[in-house]
Amino acid sequence: MDNGSLEKIVDEVKKKLYEIWREKLFSRRFKVDRKSSFRDIVTTIDIEIEEELKEFLGKLLSDAGYLGEETVGITNKEMMWVVDPIDGTTNFSRGTPHFCTSVALMKKDSVILGVVYDPNTRETFWAVNGKGSYLNGKKLKVSSTSELKEASIHTGLQYSSDTAYTRVVERISKAVKHSRALRITGSAALDLCYVASGRADVFWEEALNPWDVAAGILLVKEAGGDIQSCTGETFDIFAPDILAYNGNKKLIMEFTDKIL
DSSP states (O other): OOOOOOOOHOOOOOHHHHHHHHHHOOOOOOOOEEEEEETTHHHHHHHHHHHHHHHHHHSSSOEEEEEEEESBBBOOEEEEEEEEEEEEHHHHHHHHOOOOEEEEEEEEEEEEEEEETTTTTTTTEEEEETTTEEEEEOOOOOOOOGGGGGGEOOOOOOOTTTHHHHHHHHHHHHHHHHHEEEOOOOOOHHHHHHHHOOOOEEEEEOOOHHHHHHHHHHHHTTTTTTTSSSSSSOOTTTSSOOOOEEEEEHHHHHHHHHHH
């Protein structure tokens, strides 16, 4: 599949996400249920959006598999959609306007297309492999920050792993001490978009899932940034302990030394 075909698919996905959220954004008629714990929740809107996207994407590329947060996946395909219907579900459930929908297309183990839509700001971040990253038509470029004391750092509190939670709390105190700003926004997908757009310089979080990061990984890379593991292991998109940054080696060496 060539880049021209991928860009046409991006356009269709963008239109669909806008259409979905035009209807859902201000709906307060939803139910909140627990999944694995009292902190791990899902709303009926999450499920509705995933079901609608699964059907739409299946028609858009009938030979692609599907991996989503809320439904059973079909993963034995060369190409596969990876979808988070609402990244930032807790924010959404409380009316905090910071959440998004993330859609990525993978070919084997590589992300070739990514779209992240923030309905609160009507910002659509998208990327196609080899064609750059964009925000509402404007090409993105990561920041040029090279010193930790000038850096804006984003992270997340991952409650699904006691080890990851304990470690991130320790690292947060170091980040507060050594960086200009530390932010915990509640949406990993948007954190990655913010690294891609230069709004943040570094983002790290452990024990995530592929649907949290797939689209954002491509956005960061296509904007000139880089991705690695925040635990010193080889990065694995299917078990992501992610460290995303603006590609500046000096910055990431200082971050690794003082924070990790």
